[in-house]
Amino acid sequence: MKEPSRFYSSLGLLLVLNVLVKPLWIFGIDRPVQNLSGTGPYGTYFSLFGFSFVLGFLLDWGLTQYMNRQLAADAAVFKKATGHFLLLKLFLVLLYAAIVFAVAALSGVRALNLLTLLILVQAMSSLFLFARAIITSLQWFRADAWFSVLDKILMILVCGSFLLLPVLGSITIEKFLLSQLTCTALALLAAFIYLRRKGFVFSFAEKGWFNIRLFKEVLPYGLIVLLMSAHYRLDGFLLERIHPNGAHEAGIYAGAYRLLDAGNMAGYLVASFLLPFIAKQRDRKEWVNEAVLNSRHLLMLFALTAAIIAIVLAPWLQTLLYHDRNPHAIQVMQYCIPALIGYSLVQVYGTVLTAAGHIRSFCFIVLGALVINILLNIVWIPVYGALGCCYAALVSQASAAMAVFALARSQTGVHTDFRSLLIYILTGAMLFCFLYFGDPVISNKPLLLAAGCLLVLVLAFVTKLTSANKWKQLFLNNK
Numbered sequence: 001m002k003e004p005s006r007f008y009s010s011l012g013l014l015l016v017l018n019v020l021v022k023p024l025w026i027f028g029i030d031r032p033v034q035n036l037s038g039t040g041p042y043g044t045y046f047s048l049f050g051f052s053f054v055l056g057f058l059l060d061w062g063l064t065q066y067m068n069r070q071l072a073a074d075a076a077v078f079k080k081a082t083g084h085f086l087l088l089k090l091f092l093v094l095l096y097a098a099i100v101f102a103v104a105a106l107s108g109v110r111a112l113n114l115l116t117l118l119i120l121v122q123a124m125s126s127l128f129l130f131a132r133a134i135i136t137s138l139q140w141f142r143a144d145a146w147f148s149v150l151d152k153i154l155m156i157l158v159c160g161s162f163l164l165l166p167v168l169g170s171i172t173i174e175k176f177l178l179s180q181l182t183c184t185a186l187a188l189l190a191a192f193i194y195l196r197r198k199g200f201v202f203s204f205a206e207k208g209w210f211n212i213r214l215f216k217e218v219l220p221y222g223l224i225v226l227l228m229s230a231h232y233r234l235d236g237f238l239l240e241r242i243h244p245n246g247a248h249e250a251g252i253y254a255g256a257y258r259l260l261d262a263g264n265m266a267g268y269l270v271a272s273f274l275l276p277f278i279a280k281q282r283d284r285k286e287w288v289n290e291a292v293l294n295s296r297h298l299l300m301l302f303a304l305t306a307a308i309i310a311i312v313l314a315p316w317l318q319t320l321l322y323h324d325r326n327p328h329a330i331q332v333m334q335y336c337i338p339a340l341i342g343y344s345l346v347q348v349y350g351t352v353l354t355a356a357g358h359i360r361s362f363c364f365i366v367l368g369a370l371v372i373n374i375l376l377n378i379v380w381i382p383v384y385g386a387l388g389c390c391y392a393a394l395v396s397q398a399s400a401a402m403a404v405f406a407l408a409r410s411q412t413g414v415h416t417d418f419r420s421l422l423i424y425i426l427t428g429a430m431l432f433c434f435l436y437f438g439d440p441v442i443s444n445k446p447l448l449l450a451a452g453c454l455l456v457l458v459l460a461f462v463t464k465l466t467s468a469n470k471w472k473q474l475f476l477n478n479k
Helices: 002-037 039-059 063-073 075-107 112-137 141-164 173-197 212-242 246-280 285-322 327-336 339-355 359-384 386-412 418-438 445-462
Strands: none
Touching: 002 039, 002 141, 002 173, 002 246, 002 285, 039 075, 039 112, 039 173, 039 212, 039 246, 063 075, 063 112, 063 212, 063 246, 063 339, 075 112, 112 141, 112 173, 112 246, 141 173, 141 246, 212 246, 212 339, 212 359, 212 386, 246 285, 246 327, 246 339, 246 386, 285 327, 285 339, 285 418, 285 445, 327 386, 339 359, 339 386, 359 386, 418 445
């Protein structure tokens, strides 16, 4: 049971570190930057960020996911080609920059200074994820848990200095991006140093590695990166371009999307561990089923809790985070966060399909969801603004979640545990009632939130959705 123990203990460390660090980054740094720069300028940045993120598939073409899966499954063979992977990655960075500038020129984008910084940040982040993928593929999960927060810790220190020390001057979007670029570069350097000290070298021993066969194998991974990036981020760019008051609406949407993005980070982190674990342990069905179900329980309870808190307490959250009670912004928050439920299911079962080799089917599902999302955004953005993006995300994410869940069940035979689906509904209903009726009575909202989260934990144990024995591996030493 060493492998499951190491997986769960490292996953626990990963989640604990990110729970401690990421909220501080999002609410202590990113949110103040928006408040200081203003809704309009930040909306422009948010739109360009989404634009550069969607085209980010050009930085990778699925190479990182492919390498992560193959290294985990057969490290001895694929280690011989890692140097070629790195060279290809650097070539893709140059290709990405050229195409982004070309598309931006055709789209009439004028803020080229911001776009240049965003291109550099995206390129550096992609290289950092590439290095982390090697670390997780070699099952060094505990080290990756620390690397997952290293760049954010550095950015908190740098950006926090601008916010807290007036002598350095006020922070701007440009300084914000320069800080991200510098800190991500330092984190990348640290990752390469770690790999070198562990004896890993980028090998060029395998000759003639890149050929048509490899291109065909990697292409589906590139497509899934493109499709999922577009599905997650294209709406902000469409909002800024289509709506008459696009920059302002994009700024409002960015405020709510920040919370959704923070919540979705949990799903991404779990998936980043789940993929190499399933690829390596694919013959041990019991271990895989347990890991998938535990991951689903964790993410679904988290997503339900976040969605219901946003629905009931959005006015308080809006005032706390952005110092206003804009009714439109409150509504956007209430309809934006529930999409996290669909996101979470797609993260879990999309990872299962990818690890099992059914990535082409997964591509078709995400493509269908993307088409639905774009069409609904085109129709609803002119009418509802940022709310239209929320409505479109709810519909498209729910469609993708149901499809990927059904496909994973039929193609891989992973356990469904329908009883747990009923427990999710029961837990969500009880939490909603508790917060809805407790909101007018309990003026101390942090206390109300803590009590609501405690209720979810109690229900998880009472219904035996989880148990102390099942998760005790979280606290074991990774020996």
